[in-house]
Amino acid sequence: MLSTMTTTARDRLLDAAVAAFAEHGFGGTTTRDIAARAQMSPAAVYVHHATKEELLFAISQRGHQEALDVLARSYAKVDAPVERVAGMVRDFSEWHARNSRIGRVVQYEFGALSSDHRAVIADLRRQMEQHMRDALVAGVDEGVLEVTDVRGTARAVLSLSVDLVRWFEPGGAHTAAELGRLHADLAVRMLRPSAG
Amino acid sequence: MLSTMTTTARDRLLDAAVAAFAEHGFGGTTTRDIAARAQMSPAAVYVHHATKEELLFAISQRGHQEALDVLARSYAKVDAPVERVAGMVRDFSEWHARNSRIGRVVQYEFGALSSDHRAVIADLRRQMEQHMRDALVAGVDEGVLEVTDVRGTARAVLSLSVDLVRWFEPGGAHTAAELGRLHADLAVRMLRPSAG
DNA sequence: CGGGTTACTAAGCGCTTGCTTAGCATGCCA
C-alpha cells in the first residue's frame, strides 16, 4: 500500500505540474499552484522533486520517451516504406493530439531546462528525427518515395504532427484519430514521386 | 528629433522584450531584465507601456499583423491557384525563419495575454487561416488542387511554416530562403491531384 | 516493543517581483 500511495502522490504532482505549465508556462507557474492542484502543501512538492526544474525534466523526459516509443514501434511494425511512413505519421499525430498538453510543455519549455537536462532531451529529439530520416531513405532506395532534402523533409513531416499541440483541443473540429489519418494522407502525398 | 528619440526608445524596449521573452518566456522574464537589455532603468519600461502584458500584446499584435500582411500580399500577387499557394507558403515560411524569435514569442505566449488582447490576436489568426482556405478552395474549384478537408489541410499547410520557429536558428543547415522553397515544394505536392 | 524510514504540514526566511513615487533635466510653446 505504501509504494502505491507513493506512486500516486508522485503522479498527482506530475499531472498537476503538466496542467500548470501548459496553462501558465514554466516561469509563470508557482510551486504553490502545483501543490494546490495536487491537493498538497507547498512543501510536499520537495519531498518528491528537488526543484521545480526537476519536475519539468521528469515531465519532459517521460513525454519525449513516450513519443519516441510511438515512432519506433510504428517504424518496426511495417516494412513497406510508403505504408510505414503513413503509419508513423498517423500514430505520431494521434499521440500528440491525445497528449496535447504534455506536448505543449515538452516542446515549448525546452529552454527552461538546465543545460545538462537539455542535453538528455536533445538526444531523444535527435533519435526521433533519425527514425524519420531512416524511413524516408528506405523509401528513396526502393524508388517508392522521392525526397531531395532528407533532413529538411523529415523535419517538415514531423512538424505536421508536433505543431498540432499549439492549437488542438479535445472536442474541436477533428478527433485525434481523424487528424492522424489526415496527416498520414498528406505526408504520403508529399513524399510520393511526381507522376511522369 | 524628439519623436525620433521616442520611437527609438520604444523600439529598443520592444526589441529587448522580444529577446527576453524568446529566451525565458513571458512568465520567466523580469521587467528589470527587459530594461537592462534596452539599457534603461527598470522604471523606464513604464513610461512607454503600462504593464508587462501590454508589452507582450504590442509585440504579438505587430508580429501577427506582419505575418498576415505577408500572406495577404502573396495571395494577391498571383492568380493561378497552384503558383499562388506555392508563393504563400514560400513567403510565409521565409518570414517565420527570418523572424523566428518574434514567431516564438507570438506563438507560444498567446496564453499569457489578457482575454481582451487574446480576442484581438485570435481574430488575426482567423484571418490567416481564412486566406489559406480561400487559396485552397480556389484551386479545388479550378480542378488543379485536390483537398477533401479544407480546414484541416489549411492548418497543416500553415503548420509547415509556423513550426519552424520551434527549431530554426540562423546559420543552421538551411537558409530562410531554402526553407521557403522546400516548404513551397512540399505543400504543392501535398495538394496536387493524385495521378490518374 | 523500539529505532528508523517515509510522507507529509505549518511556518517562515531571504530574496525578487511588478509596479509606483518623487524628483530632475530637457525642450517646446505662449
Next chain:
DNA sequence: TGGCATGCTAAGCAAGCGCTTAGTAACCCG
C-alpha cells in the same frame, strides 16, 4: 521668459517567490 509636457532615474513598497526547517503521524522491520 516662464509654465508645462516629456522622458527619464533612484529609491522603494507590498506582495509573492523558491525553497527550508522543524516537527508529526503512520508504517516497517528486528
